[in-house]
Amino acid sequence: MLVRAEESVLVVVDVQARLLPAIHESGRVLRNAGILLKAADALSVPVVLTEQYAKGLGETVEEVRAALPAGTPVLEKITFASTGEPSFVAALEALGRRQVVLCGTEAHVCVLQTALGLLQLGYTVHLVADAVSSRTPANHAAAIDRMRAAGASIVTTEMVVFEWMERAGTPVFKTVSALIR
Template structure:
């Protein structure tokens, strides 16, 4: 399936202050998440953010918060998979978009359990491989392999951006394509 901006919602999972320093290639995760957020804003793609036990792990990192569209829901949770949190399920149902684009941390825990839960609910799930990570590369790789086997489509940030844009020569193309330069 081709990603369409008008059919997508971007979900940013647990990119939090006290967790991020332990994440392998965290700078890349934050950079690619920022690109996705800016493109989502330019293309009117709704965004949801989750925070795993923010009292312990802190809020979403400032670099990500700065790129959130105004009014973006930030959903606190204690379940690892976002689909275990009723507020998350209500927010997904409210946006009524079949394509869920996932990024965040940790790939093998909260991101994977969220992807599997969303697949179980019947959603098309797209995992942005360069915008997710874990504390170890082995956990990241195993999570991608397991999600792929469960029917999650593995994509990259640039794949998402260019599929969402659909064409060149538009005002939004200039804005979004500048993100990859």
Template structure:
């Protein structure tokens, strides 16, 4: 399975300001999600966000919203956004079949959403470095369970390069200048 941007949708689950302070690696997850969200916007891949009970947990982290120039926001009460009838209908109507998934908490809302997406027949790509929980071992277990159910683990770089597909386009050149530079102390290799 290889990602194709015309079939893809980036789904970011519950990166909420009231929840993030207690999430181990939460800020790093937001940073990676924001980076891929900017790339998605450049490449016209839809970005959808969810918020779980925002009256209690607050809205989406301002730093994430600032990185995105186009997104659709869904509020939910179910842990799995797939249990929200309006969301499920809109996703089906979008025609997107490849869902890149990330968020918090990985072992609750992200996992339940992922399992719902898999059950509905979508290809699921678990964005590992942008999925976090209060306890890291629960995020790891969530990823393992999702993958055992049919998801594929990916990194932001993997997704970006699959969406870009080739290096001789104007989109690649713009992406390279704007986004494809090291985001942290870890090196990024370009070929």
């Protein structure tokens, strides 16, 4: 199944100040989350962002906050699965889109539990493997394996961006394709 801009919502999970320094290859996560956010903005894909216990883990890092499209809801949660927070589920339902493009940290905790919850709710989940990570590579790999086995589609940042665009030769193509050079 192709990832369609008009059917997608980008969910960014817990890319927070006190957590990110411990994340393996955090620079890769930041770079690719930034590309996804900018592409989502250019292609009118709505974004929902979560923060896990911001009092303890800090707010979303500035690099991600700066790339958020105007009006993006930032939803604080204390459940590991974003779907455990009624405000998150309500925000998704209000958008009326059934494809979720998922990125963030930690792959084996909040991202995994969010993906599993979304799948249970009947959403199609596209996990952006190069825009998620954990403190250890082993946890990252195990999480991707588990999400794949549960029914999530494993994709990359470039897969999502090019599927969202659908075609070359458009004004948005020039803007968005420049993000991945």
